[in-house]
């Protein structure tokens with residue numbers, strides 16, 4: 021089996037590439053290294069079955085060349101992260117709409133099956149108790165940059181569906197909720213690596229708004245294997261499938277857990293959204309997945325709890341300023357003194 025992974029040098033993509041190589045696939049990566057890093061693939065970069073291509077999904081020739089000869093394509097390349105989208109909305113729209121069209125075209129041209137990685141962001145401000153795949157989307161104004169990501173990803177799903185209908189493309193759609201794990205960077209506004217990094221550096225933990233907004237975090241080790249099972253499951257074709265965490269937690273509670281787990285003496289600082297993202301920024305109060313379709317189709321169950329997720333990030337945080345700092349040493353010594361288990365720094369699943 022030959023698989024192409026767009027965005028394979030990123031957080032989720034690099035874990036997926038490792039998993040596919042482990043399963044015996046040949047893998048082609050296409051990544052423009054905008055938010056991903058080849059270093060994320062350092063454990064497998066010398067594997068002769070891995071072909072690493074630097075290029076953009078905005079370049080149709082590069083996409084076709086990366087897809088040619090592949091049986092299946094995992095499309096993860098995207099402009100991601102609230103901060104990046106708010107600061108560069110145009111780039112986000114172009115990459116997330118036109119780039120995806122190029123991937124869809126290439127899959128049709130080369131007769132490859134596709135897993136389109138969408139996002140729970142498409143549900144917007146819908147705060148239902150459990151969002152099923154048919155839940156309504158409640159988005160703010162198209163002029164509020166934050167919603168352009170959800171709008172573009174929603175359009176991607178519609179495009180994919182239309183390509184299936186009109187060109188017979190075999191496509192399944194994954195909607196991950198907030199997924200966390202080693203190699204995720206806090207640079208673009210991802211909350212767990214941000215807060216863990218602040219805790220390890222003994223800086224104030226910045227929690228936006230009143231901190232009562234809640235999320236269900238899931239682990240990369242639960243979500244990435246589900247990508248592979250979804251593309252292999254014939255009944256998933258033509259469907260969009262939620263992949264979310266099992267426990268709802270407010271961001272304030274999360275920050276408190278992080279302080280307790282890392283033993284940090286940092287304090288929590290509530291920061292108004294406007295201070296962080298400018299006037300008119302909107303966020304959603306809660307987002308809770310209904311995972312029953314994923315369970316029915318592929319037996320998906322999110323097994324990793326919040327504490328374990330925090331540990332996996334803290335113990336592998338790759339920001340050299342943190343991981344090799346005195347604070348990091350102190351953290352490890354602290355954890356040893358408390359006989360707390362620190363997972364080994366590895367990529368094992």
Ligand SMILES: NC(=O)c1ccc[n+]([C@@H]2O[C@H](COP(=O)([O-])OP(=O)(O)OC[C@H]3O[C@@H](n4cnc5c(N)ncnc54)[C@H](O)[C@@H]3O)[C@@H](O)[C@H]2O)c1
Pocket residue numbers: 026027028029030031032033050051052053054055056057075076077078095096097098099100115119137138139140195196197198199200
């Ligand atoms: N991490 C999450 O919580 C989460 C949740 C829902 C959906 N997703 C989706 O999962 C996918 C991967 O996200 P991630 O969290 O791993 O982020 P990431 O930033 O680590 O990965 C995105 C990758 O795409 C690459 N990329 C960006 N623009 C590109 C372009 N024009 N051409 C080629 N490559 C490009 C980046 O360099 C990076 O390697 C995205 O599609 C994202 O929307 C992630």
